[in-house]
Amino acid sequence: MNRILVAAAAGLAALSTTLTTACAPSAGTPGGPANPEVDAIFADLEGDRPGAAVAVTLGGEVVHRAGYGTAHLDHGIPITPETVFDIASISKQFGAMAALILEAEGRLDLDADVRTYVPEAPDFGEVITARHLIHHTSGIRDWPHAMMLAGITYTDVISFEKILRMLNRQQAINFTPGSEYAYSNTGYNLLARVVEVQSGMSFREYTDSRIFQPLGMTRTHFSDDYLEVVPGRAESYSPSDGGGFQRQPNQLTALASSSLHTNIDDFVRWMRNYETAQVGGEAMLATMVQPGVLNDGEVLGYAFGLSVADYRGLPTFGHGGSWAGYRTNFVRFPDQDLSIVVFCNVSDCDPAGRARRVAEVFIGDRMAEAPEPPAPEDEPEHPPLTEAQAREYTGAYRSPELDSTYDIVIDAEGRLIAEHWRNDPQVLTPTGEDTFVGNPRIFPELRFVRDGSGAISAFTVTGVRVRDLIFERQG
Numbered sequence: 001m002n003r004i005l006v007a008a009a010a011g012l013a014a015l016s017t018t019l020t021t022a023c024a025p026s027a028g029t030p031g032g033p034a035n036p037e038v039d040a041i042f043a044d045l046e047g048d049r050p051g052a053a054v055a056v057t058l059g060g061e062v063v064h065r066a067g068y069g070t071a072h073l074d075h076g077i078p079i080t081p082e083t084v085f086d087i088a089s090i091s092k093q094f095g096a097m098a099a100l101i102l103e104a105e106g107r108l109d110l111d112a113d114v115r116t117y118v119p120e121a122p123d124f125g126e127v128i129t130a131r132h133l134i135h136h137t138s139g140i141r142d143w144p145h146a147m148m149l150a151g152i153t154y155t156d157v158i159s160f161e162k163i164l165r166m167l168n169r170q171q172a173i174n175f176t177p178g179s180e181y182a183y184s185n186t187g188y189n190l191l192a193r194v195v196e197v198q199s200g201m202s203f204r205e206y207t208d209s210r211i212f213q214p215l216g217m218t219r220t221h222f223s224d225d226y227l228e229v230v231p232g233r234a235e236s237y238s239p240s241d242g243g244g245f246q247r248q249p250n251q252l253t254a255l256a257s258s259s260l261h262t263n264i265d266d267f268v269r270w271m272r273n274y275e276t277a278q279v280g281g282e283a284m285l286a287t288m289v290q291p292g293v294l295n296d297g298e299v300l301g302y303a304f305g306l307s308v309a310d311y312r313g314l315p316t317f318g319h320g321g322s323w324a325g326y327r328t329n330f331v332r333f334p335d336q337d338l339s340i341v342v343f344c345n346v347s348d349c350d351p352a353g354r355a356r357r358v359a360e361v362f363i364g365d366r367m368a369e370a371p372e373p374p375a376p377e378d379e380p381e382h383p384p385l386t387e388a389q390a391r392e393y394t395g396a397y398r399s400p401e402l403d404s405t406y407d408i409v410i411d412a413e414g415r416l417i418a419e420h421w422r423n424d425p426q427v428l429t430p431t432g433e434d435t436f437v438g439n440p441r442i443f444p445e446l447r448f449v450r451d452g453s454g455a456i457s458a459f460t461v462t463g464v465r466v467r468d469l470i471f472e473r474q475g
Helices: 002-023 036-041 088-104 130-135 143-149 160-169 185-199 203-215 264-276 281-288 351-366 387-393
Strands: 052-058 061-068 070-072 237-239 245-247 260-262 307-311 314-323 326-333 338-344 395-399 404-410 416-419 426-432 435-437 446-450 456-461 469-473
Touching (some): 036 351, 052 351, 088 185, 130 185
Antiparallel strands (some): 314 326, 395 404, 416 426
């Protein structure tokens, strides 16, 4: 009996060692061909820290496929090519293709007023089309900035339904549709709603049946339930001020604009579709990379969920993504038949920079010389406010659109402060007459408005994706 117990104990110890070894973070977790120069680009992400999954195809063949670092720090699970990531805004090309497929089925006119399909959408007095939504020329305000102004943080639950409710409260758009370009996640979320209405299916069901299943992307789906268990999903992290890393919770279900869950093996199937046109056909894939055009004929650098540009003289298309701690990048060099995808689960990863370095490994000899980086510009200095000047701006200001109020006060150091019960106090620094800047994610520009008598009556907030959102002075 003792011999049996000893043998059993030895067997359990061996099993424990095997499991521990299997779950321990590895120094690069290859699953296919590996290029040592590419490994070197990601060497700093190896080991017991968040990292990345990377795939490269050249001439239709996978030439590099590997994982680096750790998918889940609590449990020491390594990143592998099978690890699932939220790929953030890389998702937009799938939203655009869903609209093109629906158009090919005869159920969507890209140039019709979207209120034809979604009548509950706000009437801004202008025709907004699905094409405007796809090319970011609708003028619809981007919800991430607007929600932060309203005191909603990126770690809050931000559902597809909540985004649509916020859209329905918008009281103005940034500009006349088609006259300018301003990136709008909200526009893509409205596009997803159009797809749902016209297909009679949920956006997740439609993209699964028309795109993912035909391509064999069995580990891919648009997340429509932030509580759903996703096997093999990487957690997201950011560097901690005290060293190490901290979790960045992801509770977003922003259909079409973001929230696509996939792994690099599945994404390789999608990258190959740009070569084979298995889903969509050659004409649709050619349309996908056609840039949008403004009303005045200006050609944009944005196509159908894809940025079209060049790198060191070579044409490219692709997209990046950023949400919670996830950072992602996809780039394709069509003339060289080279595609690269980098999925990271840590916010300081710089996937775009790494993807470009990977491209240089394979086709650097065909690239032009790298341009010199632009010299930094000096920021103009502005004199501090006097107490009398600062006091003129104090008071409560409310946005009816956001149902949110800020109190402008003076602190003990004489600085102007914007206080909100959910946001940290923002120091407002003067940049000109009646204009200020605070936290650039919330107050990239705050401009006080004066009435006919010269008294302060409101302030507006303007950024790249939200313009002239008004907060009216109370009392």
